[in-house]
Amino acid sequence: MAFKIIASQCTQCGACEFECPSSAIKFKGEIYVIDPKKCTECKEAFDTQQCASVCPVPGTCIPA
Numbered sequence: 001m002a003f004k005i006i007a008s009q010c011t012q013c014g015a016c017e018f019e020c021p022s023s024a025i026k027f028k029g030e031i032y033v034i035d036p037k038k039c040t041e042c043k044e045a046f047d048t049q050q051c052a053s054v055c056p057v058p059g060t061c062i063p064a
């Protein structure tokens with residue numbers, strides 16, 4: 001499993017990119033995307049998914 005970013009809701013603030021312990025979030029083209037192969041759902045690193053925690057727009061970083 002991995003998380004994904006709902007591009008239509010993302011304000012491209014960039015906050016999530018720096019909080020991801022797996023370096024799974026990158027700015028590609030004109031949107032932020034989560035590489036599902038790299039996303040660990042923050043397991044073993046944090047109790048909560050960091051992208052979802054820091055994202056200012058509710059429901060934008062969600063389980064894929």
Ligand code: SF4
Pocket residue numbers: 002003019020021022023024025034038039040041042049050051052
């Ligand atoms: S759930 Fe965790 S590992 Fe996955 S993209 Fe979000 S911050 Fe990165």
Ligand code: SF4
Pocket residue numbers: 005009010011012013014015016017032051054055056057060061
């Ligand atoms: S924290 Fe949320 S709004 Fe900001 S770039 Fe990431 S997904 Fe987009």
